[in-house]
Amino acid sequence: MTAxxxxxxxxxxxxxxxxxxxxxxxxxxxxxxxHDSATELAAEEGVTFTDLATAAACRIVVLAVPVDRFETVxxxxxxxxxxxxxxxxxxxxxxxxxxxxxxxxPPDVEIVGTHPLxxxxxxxxxxAGLKLALCPIRGRAAFRIGAFLRHALRxxxxxxxxxxxxxxxxxxxxxxxxxxxxxxxxxxxxxxxxTRSFDLLMQAVGMxxxxxxxxxxxxxxxxxxxxxxxAQFLELTAEMGRALEHPV
Amino acid sequence: MTAxxxxxxxxxxxxxxxxxxxxxxxxxxxxxxxHDSATELAAEEGVTFTDLATAAACRIVVLAVPVDRFETVxxxxxxxxxxxxxxxxxxxxxxxxxxxxxxxxPPDVEIVGTHPLxxxxxxxxxxAGLKLALCPIRGRAAFRIGAFLRHALRxxxxxxxxxxxxxxxxxxxxxxxxxxxxxxxxxxxxxxxxTRSFDLLMQAVGMxxxxxxxxxxxxxxxxxxxxxxxAQFLELTAEMGRALEHPV
Numbered sequence: 001m002t003a004x005x006x007x008x009x010x011x012x013x014x015x016x017x018x019x020x021x022x023x024x025x026x027x028x029x030x031x032x033x034x035h036d037s038a039t040e041l042a043a044e045e046g047v048t049f050t051d052l053a054t055a056a057a058c059r060i061v062v063l064a065v066p067v068d069r070f071e072t073v074x075x076x077x078x079x080x081x082x083x084x085x086x087x088x089x090x091x092x093x094x095x096x097x098x099x100x101x102x103x104x105x106p107p108d109v110e111i112v113g114t115h116p117l118x119x120x121x122x123x124x125x126x127x128a129g130l131k132l133a134l135c136p137i138r139g140r141a142a143f144r145i146g147a148f149l150r151h152a153l154r155x156x157x158x159x160x161x162x163x164x165x166x167x168x169x170x171x172x173x174x175x176x177x178x179x180x181x182x183x184x185x186x187x188x189x190x191x192x193x194x195t196r197s198f199d200l201l202m203q204a205v206g207m208x209x210x211x212x213x214x215x216x217x218x219x220x221x222x223x224x225x226x227x228x229x230x231a232q233f234l235e236l237t238a239e240m241g242r243a244l245e246h247p248v
Numbered sequence: 249m250t251a252x253x254x255x256x257x258x259x260x261x262x263x264x265x266x267x268x269x270x271x272x273x274x275x276x277x278x279x280x281x282x283h284d285s286a287t288e289l290a291a292e293e294g295v296t297f298t299d300l301a302t303a304a305a306c307r308i309v310v311l312a313v314p315v316d317r318f319e320t321v322x323x324x325x326x327x328x329x330x331x332x333x334x335x336x337x338x339x340x341x342x343x344x345x346x347x348x349x350x351x352x353x354p355p356d357v358e359i360v361g362t363h364p365l366x367x368x369x370x371x372x373x374x375x376a377g378l379k380l381a382l383c384p385i386r387g388r389a390a391f392r393i394g395a396f397l398r399h400a401l402r403x404x405x406x407x408x409x410x411x412x413x414x415x416x417x418x419x420x421x422x423x424x425x426x427x428x429x430x431x432x433x434x435x436x437x438x439x440x441x442x443t444r445s446f447d448l449l450m451q452a453v454g455m456x457x458x459x460x461x462x463x464x465x466x467x468x469x470x471x472x473x474x475x476x477x478x479a480q481f482l483e484l485t486a487e488m489g490r491a492l493e494h495p496v
Contacts, residue, residue, distance in 0.1 A: 169438075186419070190420045196365070234485055240426060
């Protein structure tokens, strides 16, 4: 065995903004075989572009595709998976992908849900110390992967279930992205005469406003708890607005 | 003339959380004579507590009272003001206090509106570099005061009018405080499984949630533009909520 053969090979299905971000942090530790259905892909150091069959035949396969393409992609890669492979997803919601993977992947394939709680904006200064939610779905591979993410990438790994994840994210992401989308529609907003708290709010907006539309849709539509949280936020905001119409 | 006589004496009417914060930063530069109608006042280094008449007879009089007490306080201090005094307010809105001061103060008294765009929370690590809105209302004193705030306190002074100030603050403060009040009512909120953007949003909430109720009322009720901004935010949020109910 040569030294090179110790480097794990990861198949990466989907090479959008998040796929690229991942590649930058994983290439020091693994060889990356990436596949994306987009016809034009910018070259990325340490990444070899390949066909779906080759990427899907790796020991570890990471799915970085929009949530609404999940079922189609799973059906397409299924015939190419090797026995005992580990399939990992990185989507912003965890219940829908977990169900799709449990239903669509062969029973001998291990399944791990992850949600890196950061994006290209928040990872600009590196990812050490950033959080990642980790959901073991089938098999024990999640614990090995969690140890790697903790020690090699220095992420803060939060072990959770798809349900608990989606409940918390309906608030943490659902509300932040909703508020950000509304504030962007209210532009131009003050930039010179601002308070510290408004500056922080606008920093939060700046962090999510350039996310691809698929991310917003996953967060607001594919999270089964998001609609309820939005309704509660809207009701409380309206109630407060009504209360403020009357004198003290 | 002794060296001591060069230190300006400032009369400070109102000694709440913001009055105290000001005193901490002004005492190196001025002698402070403070009056507050509250019966019990915690001693503060560099501050002498006195009656309204004495505080109001200083060359510079700073009003740090809630907006809804403005007219009463102006009427009470008017008989004690010296000719050519400078009256400065520090409220979160500028149109209502400017009108009350123009209407209630003798014509030989100069008037300066200020709004330090920070509070006890955002000033915890010092005030150098923080912003202050400055509105010359009557006379030229605002420019001398602006120079002092820039050079002695190292604040970033933003010269503006009461109207432009209130328009921007209806968004910067009106929306931030509204969103914060709603999020506080939704507690408990996620604290472990959070994104960077949600953490920033919650930092903004933490910065304003302990403001006294009078501050919230001034921002949301005494700013003539706040209701319109709230209505627009509410309408866009509701519209987005409705759009998200339908499939893409």
